[in-house]
Every structure is written in C-alpha cells, then in structure tokens.
Amino acid sequence: MALRSLDNALPLPTTSERPKKQAKVTIPTQKQSADENTVPLPETETAAATDASIDYISSENLNSLTDPDIKIQTLIDELESKDWLKVCDSLNDVRRFALFHSNLLLPILGRIMLILVKTLKNPRSALCKTSIMTSSDIFTSFNQVLLNDPTISDSFDALLLQLLLKASQDKKFVCEEADKTLNIAVKSMSPLPLLHKLRTYVTHSNMRIRAKVAVTISNCISKMGVEEMKEFGLQPMIKLAAVLLNDRLPAAREAARSIVMSVYGSFTAGKEEKDEEEEEEKEESSWQVFCQSNLTAIDAQSMIKIVSLSKQ
Incomplete structure (x- = not known):
C-alpha cells in the first residue's frame, strides 16, 4: 500500500514551550475628595478625630435647664436618636436633670438606665464615656433609690454589670471613668445593700x-x-x-x-482588753x-x- 506524501503536512513547532500569558495589572481607582490636595483620612482615623472633638463636661460645670418641664417630654425620643452626637447631647441633658431636676427624671429613671446600658455597649468611645459620666451623676443624685425601688432595681443591676465590664476593658480613658463611677457608687450608697448586689458577680x-x-x-x-x-x-x-x-x-x-x-x-472587735x-x-x-x-x-x-x- 502506497504511503501518502507528507509534503503538505503542517510543520511541527520547533519547541514544546507554551506561550506565556500576560499578567493582568489592576490599577486601583481612588475616590477623590472635595479638595484634591487633601489626603483623605482612613475611616477609623476620621471616627477617632470625631470622638476627640466631643467636649466632656464635668459635673461641676453643668447648669440647670431653662425649660425642664418641656424638655422632659422629648428626652426619651432624643436619647433613642440614630445620630450619636445628638445622643451625647441628650445624655448631658440627663445629667442636668439628675443634678438639678431629679423629681422630673425619677418617673422615667428605669427607662433611662436601660438606654444607658445600650449606649454603654456602643463601640464609639465618646458615647461610651458620656454614658459612664451620666451614670455617675445618677448614682450621686439617686443613690438609695436605685437600691430600694423595686421598679428600678433590675435596671440598676444591668447598668452595674455594664460598668464593671467597661472598667475591665483596655481603653484607658473609658476604663478610668468606669472605675471612678464605681467608686462614686460605693461612696454614695449604703454598703450593705450594694454588697448584696455585687456578690452575684463574684463567680462571673x-x-x-x-x-x-x-x-x-x-x-x-x-x-x-x-x-x-x-x-x-x-x-x-x-x-x-x-x-x-x-x-x-x-x-x-x-x-x-x-x-x-x-x-x-x-x-x-469589742473584746475586753486584758494581758496583750x-x-x-x-x-x-x-x-x-x-x-x-x-x-x-x-x-x-x-x-x-x-x-x-x-x-x-
């Protein structure tokens, strides 16, 4: 049988190497800020700068409210705002109520403390610290009421646990403020009922x-x-x-x-002194x-x- 001529066959490649693929180069696009000459801050740094701009008002520098009867009607709604800066302002109003208009705050004190528990859990350090300072003024003003009033007792227990948690965390200025507030609780409240509250957390x-x-x-x-x-x-x-x-x-x-x-x-104590x-x-x-x-x-x-x- 005659063999076919291979003259018309395609030539074999001289090398066995496969052609290399070109590497894809991705050029990241960056959003330009309003000012092209300004380098945009990372999101975490922006948040930190905002936190640092919060003015922490000491209790001694707080003043009474000019219209407490009107302000108390919208206080809960303002505390539940989604704007955390407004919440900080409202917490300072709670402090003013506690120090100067405590009779108006007492009927809603349980709800206020539950809101404080929520704001203490917020990751924003500024909001957290303002909440701790608010707790401190509430302890100073209401002291025994927090321990004796059964309608407030559960809210106080939840708030106390959150303060203990904040006092044990790594953020120094939050930790120090929580420590200060726990010390104010000890100084302003009767030790015996407070001790009964604290003993439940010994085995936490x-x-x-x-x-x-x-x-x-x-x-x-x-x-x-x-x-x-x-x-x-x-x-x-x-x-x-x-x-x-x-x-x-x-x-x-x-x-x-x-x-x-x-x-x-x-x-x-109380034993007779005899021979030492x-x-x-x-x-x-x-x-x-x-x-x-x-x-x-x-x-x-x-x-x-x-x-x-x-x-x-």
Whole structure:
C-alpha cells in the first residue's frame, strides 16, 4: 500500500514551550475628595478625630435647664436618636436633670438606665464615656433609690454589670471613668445593700470582671461598721473572700486579702482588753477555729496565714 506524501503536512513547532500569558495589572481607582490636595483620612482615623472633638463636661460645670418641664417630654425620643452626637447631647441633658431636676427624671429613671446600658455597649468611645459620666451623676443624685425601688432595681443591676465590664476593658480613658463611677457608687450608697448586689458577680465567667468586683467589694466592706458586717454575716463574707483568694488575677487576690483583714477586725472587735499576749493568743485561737469551721482546710490555712503575716 502506497504511503501518502507528507509534503503538505503542517510543520511541527520547533519547541514544546507554551506561550506565556500576560499578567493582568489592576490599577486601583481612588475616590477623590472635595479638595484634591487633601489626603483623605482612613475611616477609623476620621471616627477617632470625631470622638476627640466631643467636649466632656464635668459635673461641676453643668447648669440647670431653662425649660425642664418641656424638655422632659422629648428626652426619651432624643436619647433613642440614630445620630450619636445628638445622643451625647441628650445624655448631658440627663445629667442636668439628675443634678438639678431629679423629681422630673425619677418617673422615667428605669427607662433611662436601660438606654444607658445600650449606649454603654456602643463601640464609639465618646458615647461610651458620656454614658459612664451620666451614670455617675445618677448614682450621686439617686443613690438609695436605685437600691430600694423595686421598679428600678433590675435596671440598676444591668447598668452595674455594664460598668464593671467597661472598667475591665483596655481603653484607658473609658476604663478610668468606669472605675471612678464605681467608686462614686460605693461612696454614695449604703454598703450593705450594694454588697448584696455585687456578690452575684463574684463567680462571673469573665475573670477581669471578677477582679473589678473584688476591688469594689473590698472598698464597700471597708466602709461598713461592725454591726453592718455582722448583719451581712461574717461566715458568708469569709467564704466570699476564699473564692476570690483563689482567683487567677492578682487584683482579685489582693482585694480578697483586704476583705480577710476586715472580717478579722470585725471578728475580734469589742473584746475586753486584758494581758496583750494572752489576748492575742486567744484571738488567734478563736480565729483559727472560726476559719476551720467555715472553710476547707486549705482555705482556712490561707486565712490564718494572711492574718499572721499582717502582724509581723
């Protein structure tokens, strides 16, 4: 059989290399600002600059409202505005109501505090700090009402938890303002009912909140007299200290030591002064029995050691 001529066949390529693809070059388009000579700030920097422009008014520099009876009617709506700058202005109005027109604010105080809980969760630091300052003025003006009025109590609990959370966060100026507000709560409110509120957060899952709770409880107990401490109960108080003494954070453990010393001072108060050495031995012996009867062996030994070291 005759073979066909290959003269008309296509020539084979001389190399086996495949043609290279051209790389696509993408040139990003940038929106021009109104002023072509101005470099636009990143969005985060713009927000930070806006936050920095907020004027934080101290309580001493706030003035009373000229028309509080009219202003109170629109206050809730203004606080629920979507414009956060307007909300900041309205929060300052809440502060003025708390300081100068508290009788008008009281009927809606529960709703106001729930709005504060919401604004405290806002990521804008300026709004958050203004909310904390508002809480501070509310604590100063209404103090015992927040603890005794059952229609407000739940709102206060939610607000207290948010303040503890803000006091444990990393933003320094927010954290410091929240710490200041917690201290104002301790100073302006009766320590015994406040301690009952705080004790519920001793076992909170967030260890940084537990540390802030421990410090606040320690400050609260340091305000209490012997009778108030005994009314709360020395046994539950020493058990509370034992829980905090085993916490992971040093601040909680240091606060626990302070609580232990307060409990010991109350435990030994009112005893007749006799021979100093003999009386000290009796106190140490009775303290040891008290700790061992209310705590585990390890925790009791820790309490005894804390007191013993404080006397060296």
